[in-house]
Every structure is written in structure tokens, then in C-alpha cells.
Amino acid sequence: MLSSFRRLCAAGIAVTLSLPALASAQELRIGMKAAIDSADPHLLFTPSRDVQLHVWEPLVVQDAQVKPTPGLALSWRPLDDTTWEFTLREDARFHDGSPLTAEDVVFSIRRAQTIEGVRTYRAYIRDIASVEAAGPHKVLIHTSAPSPLLPNNLSTFGIVSARAAQGATAEDFNGGRAAIGTGPYRWGHWTPGQDVTLERNDDYRAGKQPWSRVTFRFLGNDSARVAALLSGDVDVVDAVPAGLYDRVRNNDGKTKLETATSLFALNLTLDTRAQTNFVTGADGKPLAENPLAKREVRQALSHAINRTAIAERAMEGGAVPAGQYMPPGFLGHVPGVQPASYDPALSRRLLSQAGYPQGFGLTLHCLNDRFYGDSKTCQAMGQMFTAIGIRTTVDAMPSAIFFRRALTGANGQPEFSASMSIFGSAAGLPDNAFTSLVQSYDPARGRGTSNLGRYSNPELDALIDKAAATFDPAERQAVLERATRIVFEQDLATIPVFYLKGAWGLRQGLAMEPRGDQYTLATSIRPAN
Missing domain, CATH: 3.10.105.10 (Dipeptide-binding Protein; Domain 3)
Structure with missing residues (x-):
């Protein structure tokens, strides 16, 4: 009986000791070389897109080799040389609970075509002459000329909620009022030049992500960013320069390096x-x-x-x-x-x-x-x-x-x-x-x-x-x-x-799928076990 009691106590102690580790495993801290400059998913800036893809999903998603795969559109097909039909998911919902509809897609494409800014996605969708809803979950896109690469080009920007983004300003997106997407994470808090925090969308159609919160810290100095990984201040860092590969590899087994062409x-x-x-x-x-x-x-x-x-x-x-x-x-x-x-x-x-x-x-x-x-x-x-x-x-x-x-x-x-x-x-x-x-x-x-x-x-x-x-x-x-x-x-x-080469440093216990576009997506990072 005493032996059984000791075993139970030991098990209790083991469970108690594991709780802090479990709690910390719910948060992912990413050290990012470049700072974002906007929350608006229709303004083109690569570091911003790295973060935005967690919140706003495109019609077509790029895999690790940047090949098109279904996103908010389950399928697409050309009806003729200048007309494409996109069939939308029926289970996609925005963070405010409203369903994704064809009208949201029509609004998003028109907004991406007309938004003012130095860097936009207009060049990628310049072939689009008009776009229309052909039902709650069907969109017809008419192009000015044959455009077989339209699905690839539609992978570049996210779909916004027409209700939330109508007339929205940059401040509305940056502050969160208009930051309503369909992605696995919700927009949390952004401190320009410092960090941005995303909160898990527990109602995401594909199930909960392993991370309840993801924080991107902007650490522009290469040595400081790698040092933050080595000391445990962050869990993942991007853009590891080749001159620091060995520091990440040779850290008493606490960190590891992932690279990809x-x-x-x-x-x-x-x-x-x-x-x-x-x-x-x-x-x-x-x-x-x-x-x-x-x-x-x-x-x-x-x-x-x-x-x-x-x-x-x-x-x-x-x-x-x-x-x-x-x-x-x-x-x-x-x-x-x-x-x-x-x-x-x-x-x-x-x-x-x-x-x-x-x-x-x-x-x-x-x-x-x-x-x-x-x-x-x-x-x-x-x-x-x-x-x-x-x-x-x-x-x-x-x-x-x-x-x-x-x-x-x-x-x-x-x-x-x-x-x-x-x-x-x-x-x-x-x-x-x-x-x-x-x-x-x-x-x-x-x-x-x-x-x-x-x-x-x-x-x-x-x-x-x-x-x-x-x-x-x-x-x-x-x-x-x-x-x-x-x-x-x-x-x-x-x-x-x-x-x-893209290069990332990770703490031991994490696994990731390196990407050819060098993006660092929390959705590609998992506990190793």
C-alpha cells in the first residue's frame, strides 16, 4: 500500500512538474529580421505578408515550393479563355463568426485592384476586367486577355470581410477593428518596430493550432536575433546568416538549424x-x-x-x-x-x-x-x-x-x-x-x-x-x-x-517545414513529438 502511495505521489509530482512546460508550449515566440509596416493584407510588403497570412487567407494557398493548392477556394476552372470560375469553401468563417461569401471575395479583389499605396498587388491582378458573385459560394472572374496563371496570382493577397473592411482606414486594420480574417489566428496587438502578437482562432475549421499565441519580435540585427534564440528568449528565428550557422548548430544540443533552397x-x-x-x-x-x-x-x-x-x-x-x-x-x-x-x-x-x-x-x-x-x-x-x-x-x-x-x-x-x-x-x-x-x-x-x-x-x-x-x-x-x-x-x-538559402534556427523540441519563399509560418511549426 505504501508502495502504491509512493507511486501515486511520484506520478502527481511528475504531472505537477510538467504543467509549466505544457503552458509554455502553448506560446510560440518568433524572432523576425524585418519589421512589418502594415496590417492591411492588400498592401504589398514581404515581411508584413509573412505575418498577415496567419490572419487572412487567400483564395489559393502556396505550398512549401510555392505551388498553388486550395485555400478559401476549393476548386477553380476556366470556363473559356477569359472567364474563371472559383468554388468557395462553405465551412470558412470570419473571426466575428460570419460566413465567407462570394461577395467578400468580390469586394476583396476590387479593393486589391484600387487600393492606394506605393506597394500593392495590382500588378498581379492587372488582367482582371471584372468579378462577380455567381451564387453564395461561386465567383466568376473575367479577364481582359487569356490568363492561365490567374490562380497563382490570386495566391498573393488575403480575402477580407466586406462588412469589416468597407471604408476601413490603415488605422482600422492596424488597431484591429477591421482586422477580421478567416485564418487560424486572430490579429492581436502590434507595437510598430517592436512586435506583433496573434491569438489562436479556436473556431478555425481545420481545428486548433498547437500555439495559443504567436508573438513575432522584430530583431533586425543578425547577431542579436541569433543570440535571442541561443539564450531561450525566442523559440524560432528567421534569416539566419550563413556566418552564424555553426553558432546555431553548436549550442549544446539546445538549438538546431533548418535550411532550404x-x-x-x-x-x-x-x-x-x-x-x-x-x-x-x-x-x-x-x-x-x-x-x-x-x-x-x-x-x-x-x-x-x-x-x-x-x-x-x-x-x-x-x-x-x-x-x-x-x-x-x-x-x-x-x-x-x-x-x-x-x-x-x-x-x-x-x-x-x-x-x-x-x-x-x-x-x-x-x-x-x-x-x-x-x-x-x-x-x-x-x-x-x-x-x-x-x-x-x-x-x-x-x-x-x-x-x-x-x-x-x-x-x-x-x-x-x-x-x-x-x-x-x-x-x-x-x-x-x-x-x-x-x-x-x-x-x-x-x-x-x-x-x-x-x-x-x-x-x-x-x-x-x-x-x-x-x-x-x-x-x-x-x-x-x-x-x-x-x-x-x-x-x-x-x-x-x-x-x-532560407535558414531558420529552432529550439530543440520543435519541427518545421522550410519554405522556398522564406516565410516563417507558425502553421508550419509543430512540437517535434
Whole structure:
């Protein structure tokens, strides 16, 4: 009997000791590099979207490889070339208890199309001519032209309550009055520049999340953010720089590192116009013609890049060599298109074939505040170009200066001869990269808006437009493959260098699914057991 009593006491003590651990397990604290700037889900800012996706759900949800899956829309289908039908869930309810209806979707799309702001989702839904409710749970969307990628583009913004958001101001969203979504979490409290707290939606249709509360703390300094994880002040941190990987891994087993290849690719853009600003001859004087306009010269530069060394050394393991816009596993990736081989001898032969056996002088412009290792990568590439006879000067600068000069620095035209920058599609589509980076510059049509080299190929333009209007997935992939081979094998319109890795630090006892868009979603984080 005494033995039984002791066993019961021991069990009671064990239960008592487990209670604090259980309580703390109900809260998830995430250290986030970038602070949000709005609660409004129709204003585009990537860090804000990271948080907003917990509260406001889109019609179409992106999985970890940014592929479209059912969200508030259970299904969708094209009725003809310019009409889409979306069938909504009947079990989705807003946080105030009201059901999701087609009218909420119509209101949300119209609001996303017309909202004022510097950064909006209008570019993603510019094809939508009109939208109408065809019943309580059916929406018809009419487009101005065939738009087979509309479901992908509708994954970018959340659906709001028409009742709550009608006439709502930014303060109404930020303060919570209009912050009514259908997601697994409710908007809690936001202290700008410090943190935002979300509360669990216990009535969520898919059941309760394991975390009763999620707090995002904004910790912009990389070392401070990682230190907060190591000390136990937060449970998860995002954007771990490669230089701090080992600190997360080697913390007496208390923390661990998760990484995944992201869809954010670093590309080298070369000016293909007849004249360019930052190329000189052996005597330091401007050249009569632009050598970068020659395909052999662009090939020489590509083969001069040791992508593996850059990924492992300059980026300290925080990158993966790239040979095209989309990494393996993502929509539009072409398996046969590989990164160019590192071959300095071939580079020198190509320069001779192009008429530059002695090389020339070049200034390489880069960012120094965009991602960990950006300046080191730029310096490494400058040294590699110099090694093949292209004497390279590196000029790295802050993003605000870089993009102004890169886009409209010289009389409203791109200024740089050679520049490096990151591109990633919010919709997870290669089309966005093609349209923005290499389609012929045509601002009236929204084409080539970031085509800094002013490259132009009518055949490629036609393929990009064809892919955008092709509904059959297999046919569309074949068109994209041809476009990919023109850009990276035939013309080398831009030169891919690497894909950034997403990296997260977690305390032991947690498991997560890393995402290619680098978002940190509490819904992807679970107790390991």
C-alpha cells in the first residue's frame, strides 16, 4: 500500500512538474529580421505578408515550393479563355463568426485592384476586367486577355470581410477593428518596430493550432536575433546568416538549424546596348563598341564564375549554384539547364574569339545591404573576371542608391554596364522573371520593367507572351523550356549565379517545414513529438 502511495505521489509530482512546460508550449515566440509596416493584407510588403497570412487567407494557398493548392477556394476552372470560375469553401468563417461569401471575395479583389499605396498587388491582378458573385459560394472572374496563371496570382493577397473592411482606414486594420480574417489566428496587438502578437482562432475549421499565441519580435540585427534564440528568449528565428550557422548548430544540443533552397536568385545583368558607361579599353579610355553586347563575351564572363566556390566560401554555405531562374522542385524549372562550368581557359578563348584577347576594363555594381555575403560575392566575382583579363573594379552600394541608378540613373536609362541583384517571384512563377528581367523593355505594357541590360529578342518575347496565354500545363512547360534555353544557353540574356538559402534556427523540441519563399509560418511549426 505504501508502495502504491509512493507511486501515486511520484506520478502527481511528475504531472505537477510538467504543467509549466505544457503552458509554455502553448506560446510560440518568433524572432523576425524585418519589421512589418502594415496590417492591411492588400498592401504589398514581404515581411508584413509573412505575418498577415496567419490572419487572412487567400483564395489559393502556396505550398512549401510555392505551388498553388486550395485555400478559401476549393476548386477553380476556366470556363473559356477569359472567364474563371472559383468554388468557395462553405465551412470558412470570419473571426466575428460570419460566413465567407462570394461577395467578400468580390469586394476583396476590387479593393486589391484600387487600393492606394506605393506597394500593392495590382500588378498581379492587372488582367482582371471584372468579378462577380455567381451564387453564395461561386465567383466568376473575367479577364481582359487569356490568363492561365490567374490562380497563382490570386495566391498573393488575403480575402477580407466586406462588412469589416468597407471604408476601413490603415488605422482600422492596424488597431484591429477591421482586422477580421478567416485564418487560424486572430490579429492581436502590434507595437510598430517592436512586435506583433496573434491569438489562436479556436473556431478555425481545420481545428486548433498547437500555439495559443504567436508573438513575432522584430530583431533586425543578425547577431542579436541569433543570440535571442541561443539564450531561450525566442523559440524560432528567421534569416539566419550563413556566418552564424555553426553558432546555431553548436549550442549544446539546445538549438538546431533548418535550411532550404529558396526561389530568390542572384543574377548578373550585362548591358547589351551599342554603347555603355563602365567599360574601358586597356588604355582606360571608352571603347567604340560595347563588348558586353557580344554573346561570346557574356559566355566568357559566365564560365569565369566559380559558382561552387562562391556558394561555399563567399556565401559560407548560404547559397546553391544556379543555372536558370527557378530552382529544382519549383514550377518552371528545366532539369537539363545546368549552371555553366567554371572554365577560365575557355573564357580566355571566348574573349579572343570576340576580338578582345587583351580583355578590357569593367566596373561591376552590386548591393552591400541586401543579403548576407553580397559584398563578398561581388568582390569574389570581380577577382574571377580580372583573372581572365577583364580588369574589374567593384562598386557596392546600399539598395536605395543601387536601384535608383540601375533603373533610371543616366537620363532616365539604366546606368550600369554590369550589375548584380536578387529576384524572386511572389507568385512562384518563372513568368514573372522572364517578363520583368528579359522581355523587351515596354513600360506601357508592363514588360521588361527590370530589364537593366535592355536585351531584346522578338522570338523570346513571343514565347513569353505565349506561355502567359497557354492553359495546358504540358504545353506551357514546353514553351517555358524553349524560353529558358534561349535565355541561358543561346543568348545568355542574364547570368544566374546562385539561389539564396532560407535558414531558420529552432529550439530543440520543435519541427518545421522550410519554405522556398522564406516565410516563417507558425502553421508550419509543430512540437517535434
